Amino acid sequence: MLYVVIFFFLVSIYIYCLLGGADFGAGIIELGEKRKFKERTRHLVSDAMAPIWEANHMWLIIAVVILFNAFPLVYTTLLVSLSIPLILMLIGIILRGTAFTFRHYDAIKDSSQELYSKVFEYSSLIVPFFFGLVVGSIVSGNIVTNPSSFYEGYVNPWLNLFSISTGIFVASLFSFIASVFLTSEISDKSILNGFILKSKKSIVAAVAGGLLVFISSIIDNVHFSESFFGNYLSIGLMLIATACLPLLWKTLEKGSKWISRILVGAQLLFILGAFYIVYFPTLVIIRNGSSLTFYNSAAPEITINYLGWALIVGSLIIFPALFYLLRVFKTEKKSAAGKL
């Protein structure tokens, strides 16, 4: 049953990065859009995200609940050591969800629309950054369980080059996912090429971000690059993910929506897999050299069993419902959802 729980935890993180990541990335793309195309891109993003964003962000809650239910020590360790970036991330999550909804549902469409858009766009940038910052901090080896100072306990764990690079990488990765998803939403051929170009730009940014992660791991003395390049599976997955790129440009140009979406989903899986295989089953690396793993932080067997069953039964309900939702809103030619 522990493997069931581990599986669902990793799947939740993956799906959150894919679907929730696409939502965040869409805001980043809106932010980076040229002034003359802003309105058009904003409409595209609103229509694409509106019916599904609430569901997409549930995966974060599922991952958090699995964490505090099945691996409570990991949950509490992270929420104490990384409380500052997590609080900032939460504020970003609040601002983003509400700004997006207010933009859509404000009955009067006046100058407040610009304010909602700005809040949505900037918070869409900072949340993935802090999310990546937290992920990087987890393995950067600076987490201390008995700190002797405020800085050592609650700032140093995340204020380092490696964590910051991971934050930048995650933001660029999410932009890439979003650009592919958005491109697949477009039915107007004349603007298709502009969006394909965006996706090419964002993959360059993501690759640069990835390189930054590797370089900073060497500078910061984080045991990441050597493990990664010493692991054939990691290298192999990364190569496959890269090989998918030319395929992806083709399917986007052809307008094969679902194949493009599945391809980028696969790429994300390979990329995340490539990175995490290096660490599995570690969840948190503590500075004194010890680490919290799935195995040594697991809750008692009975808790794991009940959670495992809850996840299995829950997924039998949720996955079909989610597929239905996506089918209803993502299988028509026009990108406008049935609005009120």
Next chain:
Amino acid sequence: MDNLFAARSTMAISLAFHIIFACIGMTMPFLMVISNWLWIKRKDEIYLQLTKAWSKGVAIFFAIGAVSGTVLSFELGLLWPDFMKYAGAIIGMPFSWEGTAFFVEAICIGLFLYGWNRLNPYVHWISGLLVGISGVLSGIFVVCANAWMNAPAGFDWVNGKAININPVAAMFNPAWLSQSSHMIIAAFIATSFAVAGLHAILLLKNKNNLLHKRALIIALSFGSIFAILQPLSGDHSAKDVAKRQPIKLAAMEGHFITEKGAGLTIGGIPDIKTETTNFGIKIPKLLSFLAYGNFNAEVKGLSDFPKNNWPPILPVHFGFQIMVGIGFLLAFVGVLFWILFWKWKDKITVNWFLKLAAICTPLGFIAVEAGWIVTEVGRQPWIIYNIMKTLDAVTPVPYQVVHLILFLIVYLLLSIMAVWLMSRQIKVLDNFRDLKRS
């Protein structure tokens, strides 16, 4: 400001903020489903307009509720890591069920809000109904977790550790039914009366507006049923508390001295120094009867318990009196509604009744907040009753006051936005209807 007080305040404002939107999220789907059904069956366009008008408000409140709920799942650990270290494995199960229920809710609300033109009308209607059902379920599950804090079960606490964990016994602890039923009913009452009050205010401005009239009737029909049931649920809850947390009951009642055949004090101002409650209306023997079913039962007084384990008496007592007072008032208005509706049907919208409904607008929510103060503050100094104290659970991270101020600002901002957006939606709705008529 000391860290414990800041942490408590942060948790309190996060919960107090979230609960309003959770109540709306649990109730509005049912009101919309009723008006949607009437549209499907009677083909009267006013019901369609009403459902859509309500949906626009709901979308906003739902989003705020969802993000504030996300915050809470983190705040549990950000503020009370030593609680979650132990409680996570014990009481995590209802949270996982709540996650599933809320997930279904999020999916279905996407279908309901955006699927008008894409779904078969009956499928669309069912998606709305599912939002309500899954919302209520997630509310029940999460309250089970809170109930566990008051009635810890499903583990043995040995040498500062939890062993022999039984998640099922923990989730279905002795308080789960009374607490969750009381909360769901409260959510229905608070939202329905607020909605009814809002439409009553709009009706006072525009007497013949059919949309507002129908809205008022749907909201009050729904809410009044639960308002009438709530005193029974309250009695169930109070008897429960009397059995399991006698000190909480004593604080609620301002009852200082252990007494057989204890009287019920309505109102009153507790004086901690003299350990008396003054200025209340005392009904002899009634407290013993209500709490234990026996006019001569012994009701423990606060002085029977060590003073350092007393909860803050004043907020618990006043919260309780306010909640019960409002509860009975709304029950009365509920009964009044049914009598008048049975006699006058549509003519119920006379000025004095509309004004009464308008006054009731915020009362249900005030009662909800008062009730939560009673149960949460009344449990102090415990975070897990008789097992772990709140001060032993708080985060070691300093400067919690910064955390508090940040979220205070965010919640204040969102509250202002919610009110402002509502006023704009109402303005547009009324302009639209005026245009239609002219």
